[in-house]
Amino acid sequence: MTDKVGTIRDVARMTGLSTATVSRVMNGNPKVNPEMRAEVLRVAKQLNYVPNPAARALSTRRSKTVATIIPTIEHSVFAKFITAIEQTLAARGYNLVLAISNAELTREMAAAEQLVAMGAEAFILTGATHSGELLDMLERRSIPVVFTSIFDGASAVPTIGYDNTALATAAIEYLHGNGHRTIAVAHGPTAESDRTAARCRGVLLASSDEIETPLVEVALSVEGGREAARRILEMSPRPSAILCLSDVLALGVMFQLQSMGLTIPDDISIMGFDNLDWSKDSHPSLTTIDLPATRMGDVAARQVVDRLETSAPMTSTRLPARIVERESVRRVT
Incomplete structure (x- = not known):
């Protein structure tokens, strides 16, 4: 009772x-x-x-609800991001409603329509690629929106995140600084993610006569990483390092190489991108790029609430990311 x-x-x-x-x-x-x-x-x-x-x-006439649409909930980088948004909103008396788009613009639009009908007062979206129909709907209704996981100071919509292009360039330069000249790059589908496309551009910007960076596109999954490893090992000459533009791919690459009897990093170096929770505990521990997922969620939520409460302008914010050196990359001469 x-x-x-x-x-x-x-x-x-x-x-x-x-x-x-x-x-x-x-x-x-x-x-x-x-x-x-x-x-x-x-x-x-x-x-x-x-x-x-x-x-x-x-x-x-206020729902005090903020909507977030993300491509997937399967990877812990999004879990950290969503947790930070929810905690920051709750501390300010707001609620979070969440939808998953599976990186499909039509599904994202359908979800956004439902969220608007539920009374969502603002939107936090991933990346900058969204249908014109969606953005027009939010503009007509004067619903604030912010893009995350990217930084573009020239964007008409505020962006809160990191410079994917610059970070990928920095990763190639890091591997080159450790003596690697042929660096294979495993990445997910660029058509599904403008963040992946930006990282690929960064790789190409770092390429030169001294640095070869063959690109291998696969599904963004552990099995995709396995496939990338198999294709990379068929290359001639064989790359001395593999840069994976997602830790999920790096995990699959590591599994495949180890199943084939290769030792990381003695036979081939591996570098990731995300710093997912398990990356420090893999064997060997994964050298990767730490993305500020928690900080990004907090900053995005704060700016959205300030906009709703005081009409304060939302501003594009570039958050720092860093290379985390562990055991999966060796120096070659």
Whole structure:
């Protein structure tokens, strides 16, 4: 048997305040006297009173809900990102609603329409490639939107993330600095991800007469990494290093090489991109690029809430990422 749940009128009666004042407290109005706020919250807790979200939305014309659409939830880099968004929004009294697009623009559009119908007040989207129909819908409704996982200071829509092109260039330069001249690059489908396409551009920018960087496109999965390794080992001359533009691919590459009796990094060096949770515990531990997924989620959520609360402009923000040196890359002479 559960305790009786109180109503807003019960809270008003026990505190001696009006229902309007109780409502302002529960909706987070900053103009309420701190002592009065504390008393209302104390009584609300005692009565198990929680405002009905639908009723609150009707009375305030605010759902206090932010929508995020991501391509997948399978990789921990997105899990970190979503967790940071949810925690930051919750601390400001907002809710998160999430949808998965599977990197399909039509599915993303359908999800966005449903989220708008649910009352989403702002959108946090991954990457910069989205249908014109989606962006037009948000603009017509004056719904703020921010792009993440990329940085583009020239973008008309604010971007919060990192420079994928520059990071890929830095990875090739790091491997070249360790003596590698032929560096195979395994990557997922560029048609499905503008972040992958940007990383491939960075690889090509680093290529020169001294650095060969053959590209191998495969499915973004562990099995895709296995396939990439098999294709790379057939190359002549065989690359001394493999840069994987995702740690997921790096894991598959490592599995395949080890199953074929090759030793990492003595026979071939491996470098990843993401710094997923397991990368420090692989054998050998994976040298990779640490992406600021948690910080990105926090900054995006803060900017969105500030925009909704005070009309503060959202600004493109470049977040730092770094190479994490571990055991999977060796220096060659």
